Amino acid sequence: MDNLIKSRFSEKIIFTFLSLLAVSFVLSLFVMQLAGALLFILWLFEKKNEKRKAFDAITAFILIFGLVRLITVFLSEYPQSSYESLYKEALFYATAVSLPFYLKTLEKKKVIELMLIFILGAAVISIIGTTRFFIGEVERAQSFSSSYTVFSGYLLTAFVSALFFPKKDKSLTQQIFWAVVYSIIFLGLLTSLGRANIAIALLALLVAIVLKQVPAKQIILLLIIAIIGFGVYSFRPSKVIGERVENITQLSDRDIIWQGAKEILFEHPVFGFGPRSFQQAFPLKDKFADKGIGGWHNDFLQIYFESGIIGLISFLVLLYVIITTSISQIRNKKTDTELKFLSTSVLASVIALILSAMVAGFITSVVLSIVFVFLISFLSRIDFELIHNQTN
Secondary structure (H helix, E strand, C coil), X not given: CCCCCCCCCCHHXXXXXXXXXXXXXXXXHHHHHHHHHHHHHHHHCCCHHHHHXXXXXXXXXXXXXXXXHHHHHHCCCCHHHHCHHHHHCHHHHHHHHHHHHHHCCCCHHHHHHHHHHHHHHHHHHHHHHHHHHHCCCCCCCCCCXXXXXXXXXXXXXXXXXXXXXXXXXXXXXXXXXXXXXXXXXXXXXXXXXXXXXXXXXXXXXXXXXXXXXXXXXHHHXXXXXXXXXXXXXXXXXXXXXXXXXXXXXXXXXXXXXXXXXXXXXXXXXXXXXXXCCHHHHCCCHHHCCCCCCCCCCCHHHHHHHHHHHHHHHHHHHHHHHHHHHHHHHHHCCCCCHHHHHHHHHHHHHHHHHHHHCCCCCCCCCCCHHHHHHHHHHHHHHHXXXXXXXXCC
């Protein structure tokens, strides 16, 4: 493609940093932040006209959301807590401008390869988390630098991305390969014990089967692997799994969160209480069985109570732009077939994150927010190619 963005730096350097970021999300927080920061620093030295060419609607709406968050920091009822968001969320906005830019410097082959690296990296990390679970080091699978909730959310995006990833090779060898990848990632998801995320992953698998993204032979392979997996698990049954299954309808204090939300729903409706203000603003903390709860366990509640209706609207508009952009790419007959599948992969992952956000959260998570930016940067890259192909 002749109309790719021109970088001052070599493709090898850019792709190395992007790959490092793609495999480091829950493997090492330091490496993830380092890779993200280095990409942003490189971006600062890029030509202004190339930056202007790369700027698009998705990036614009992320920055609008960021501006609203910034305003609500300075209008916060609890400024000392809200000021933390200035550095805890900084990488999210830094990568929101640098990642789309650098994906637009890469040829299609490299873009698809980068998504594959992300998926295979997740499989390796799933093995690490699952191994820690089976040897009894942890009661819920997780990596070394993340909680089980972040680990679970990350594997959910990778699992869904893998289901819809563009696969030209339909050979039996490749079907076995992908069946193993699905199984490894799902096992990590299963042993992290995130009930909602497991349900969302199974729903995504069902959709993929209905849409014939998972061939019949692969379904049989997955069933065989599942049977083997249950056999292995029988050697190390987890007390925590038993408790989670027995209390499958337990709301994990979310009923108290919703009760508290009703009490303060209209106290600061326009700009909210300020980012990271849950501990100070929530009125029913004493009722929690888990005294470690530090957030709303729902992105939409969290954004509303932190940044008000203005913040929530900007967040919803951002999600709307992302979803409609992907749908437009999928429907566009001029979209390259592989890129169409790649866009579907991202769309499915974003929808999975949105569903997960009903019981957890990603947009204010240090790790999952960067995973989110990483994924939607692929949509920016696909849109860039479509727009420039139409003008030629």
